[in-house]
Amino acid sequence: MTRPVSRLSIEDVSVDFGGIRALTDVSFGLESGSIVGLIGPNGAGKSTLLNCISGITRPTRGRVRLDETILSVLSASSVARHGIGRVFQHPELVTELSVHDNLLVACHRALDYGLIGELLRLPNVRQQERDAADKVADVLTRLGIGDSADKRVGSLPYGHRKLIDLGRALLMDIRFLLLDEPIAGLNDVEVARLGEILLGLRREFGLGILIVEHNMPFVSRLCDRLVVLDLGQLIANGPPADVLADAKVMASYLGEAADA
Numbered sequence: 001m002t003r004p005v006s007r008l009s010i011e012d013v014s015v016d017f018g019g020i021r022a023l024t025d026v027s028f029g030l031e032s033g034s035i036v037g038l039i040g041p042n043g044a045g046k047s048t049l050l051n052c053i054s055g056i057t058r059p060t061r062g063r064v065r066l067d068e069t070i071l072s073v074l075s076a077s078s079v080a081r082h083g084i085g086r087v088f089q090h091p092e093l094v095t096e097l098s099v100h101d102n103l104l105v106a107c108h109r110a111l112d113y114g115l116i117g118e119l120l121r122l123p124n125v126r127q128q129e130r131d132a133a134d135k136v137a138d139v140l141t142r143l144g145i146g147d148s149a150d151k152r153v154g155s156l157p158y159g160h161r162k163l164i165d166l167g168r169a170l171l172m173d174i175r176f177l178l179l180d181e182p183i184a185g186l187n188d189v190e191v192a193r194l195g196e197i198l199l200g201l202r203r204e205f206g207l208g209i210l211i212v213e214h215n216m217p218f219v220s221r222l223c224d225r226l227v228v229l230d231l232g233q234l235i236a237n238g239p240p241a242d243v244l245a246d247a248k249v250m251a252s253y254l255g256e257a258a259d260a
């Protein structure tokens with residue numbers, strides 16, 4: 001069944017941290033089924049914008065909407081329940097637990113069977129647990145790490161851990177996925193695999209994906225569109241080839257190189 005197209009809208013968002021203006025009147029939209037790269041030099045406001053979308057930071061002005069629902073008045077957990085998944089730069093997993101159990105924990109957060117049902121282990125609880133185990137197995141297969149299901153997370157390489165963190169977001173029935181520097185610390189093979197996984201998620205589930213990433217070859221290959229922030233302002237929004245040839249964008253990156 002094809003899902004209706006959803007739209008995530010960032011509308012005139014500004015964020016002040018005390019005297020620091022991190023974002024100024026930023027507006028753009030992202031539809032389900034599209035992959036958009038959010039780029040810009042260090043300190044441009046990319047993480048602040050991801051935090052605004054996921055309900056961690058409240059905009060000082062402006063708003064974030066998912067179709068008709070205003071997300072920017074909701075808590076982070078409520079935003080997640082509306083289908084906005086977030087994967088952070090550094091995975092936060094329980095290293096003493098197995099891969100399977102880490103994912104099962106994420107699944108249980110999404111389940112709602114109540115304390116009494118759980119204590120009495122009612123039939124619907126057992127069914128939900130079987131469904132959760134099946135979902136975990138599906139996600140592990142999709143990510144190509146089914147063989148590691150029983151391994152302790154702490155024993156796995158960083159690239160695997162990042163995939164497990166992505167798996168946790170996928171278990172939440174999301175419509176949009178926000179990724180913060182997903183390929184930092186990955187080797188070439190892992191980067192290529194992650195690219196394939198993201199394209200598969202868009203193709204099969206129509207996920208909308210917003211990626212903050214400094215690696216230009218990766219974002220230009222993968223993204224339909226790039227949105228560029230510089231000093232908290234949106235300075236370009238368009239197809240990768242056009243954006244990367246834009247004089248303002250080149251100047252903002254050259255400025256960063258000159259400062260380095």
Ligand SMILES: Nc1ncnc2c1ncn2[C@@H]1O[C@H](COP(=O)(O)OP(=O)(O)OP(=O)(O)O)[C@@H](O)[C@H]1O
Binds near residue numbers: 040041043046
């Ligand atoms: N909690 C905070 N309190 C005060 N200032 C903050 C806070 N978070 C971010 N800032 C400031 O807001 C601006 C934007 O920061 P942000 O981390 O969003 O940029 P970024 O584009 O994600 O940078 P990077 O690529 O280095 O991660 C910076 O000047 C930063 O110092």
